[in-house]
Amino acid sequence: MAKILELSHISAGYDKKRAIEDISLTISQNDFIGFIGPNGGGKTTLVKVIVGLLQPERGTMQAYRNNKVSDRLRVGYLAQKNQIDHQFPIRVREVVSSGIIKKWNMRYRREELRKTDELLERLHLSHLKSASISEISGGEMQRALLGRAIISDPDLLILDEPNTYLDQHSEDMLYSILNELNRRMAIVLVSHDLGIISSYVKTIACINYTMHYHPNNEITEEMLESYQCPVELITHGKVPHRVLKDHIHE
Template sequence: MISNYLISFNNVSFSYGSHLILDDLNFSVDKGDYLAILGPNGGGKTTLVKLLLGLLKPQQGSISIFGRPPGRSGDMIGYMPQYTTVSESFPITVRDAVMMGMISSGFKGLFGMKFGSGSSEAVEKALERVGMQDHINEKVSDLSGGQKQRVFIARAIVGEPELLLLDEPAASVDQAGKTGLYCLLRELNQDMTVVMISHDISVLGQGVKTVACVNRKVHIHDRPVITRELLSEAYGETAQGTCPIELVTHGEIPHRVLEFHPDDNAGDSEGGWND
């Protein structure tokens, strides 16, 4: 029976040996969603995505993606891994890097095989979508961090997938690059479902629709609002009297958003946020 959801986890648990990483996950993702997966290092975020891709298999429960088990919908998924560094000595061009993304979309290539007749147009279209068409003949190693990330996103979307999975896409770019990257993902979400792993809670102000807090368990929030509950679920309880997070974001006037201290007299009595 095909699920009504694009992604569905049912009673899923996963362990590395005796070490439990994910415990009894039950959640679903709708088509067209923009889901941010938040949580601490070691909380299970990357493991969850590997389960989605079929790179790992759960010891318990079942996973459905596009109504099928993981690993059977590769040409409907674009994936950008966390580590996408390119050696200075590896002379791959932007065109070639994006072309590699077509292999998982049913196009044959590399090692003496030929790409499909529409491959060049598809590469150019993907680069245009991410604003990198003018760099098509440059070496990837010569690009800035933000430009490289856009090229790797182009590689992930060149086959026009219905689902885009990204693992820490903004980890190696500066603040200006992050802003442009998040604007791009918001635009792409108009045409595809986006699921993004991040350790940066500031992504919640960047077009995200739904939040999954992953820390062995998964808690779904249907609004990208920073609350004490969300922080506790994603990062664990903090010591009494401490500020667990300082969020730096952008607006007309740069500002910080800080949690109220327990002894604060002003502001929301239920522990809202200063702005």
């Protein structure tokens, strides 16, 4: 599978406090990676680095297209606990269309507006398209923000705990959409819901200052107990056996 982004030895943090250390990760087309780890472990920090909102203190990131070094990677991002002011005077349809990347003119083309409306339909938001965001529920807002993140067909979609505000209906919808999107884009999903992690993601990255990558989606006892690394027990075929030793946190 062709890689689209390579992180090498990334360290990042805030002021003098380092939040993540020496993280290397390769993301390929059609990857569906679950980021798990304890609160404050650095998941959002790593996401911010990938999205370009936080400059790493050390390390490099390189995008690839068709296996060649590239300077462009389109990233769709749904931030943790949206920072949007719900009183901001913007309508649901504008939230979704604001994700359209404009290169030169400010007007939306007819085709883009059609795409916006299709997406609204798909996210079951058509009836709310003219509603102001102050009038909608948290779940509806998350769906609108998901629409915003995917409308420009990103190469990589990153969702930071998207299920925080979701009712069951919105959650089911979200995951069926993600499954379908994953056929044409890589997805990183930060989640506390291990059921979701094990049923949807293909691989798991455990982030707790440093990162440990597990090239499968088995949830182990240790993960269930504390969400902490290390991970020891991984089922392989029908025979559970130990594959990975304790991770050593430097």
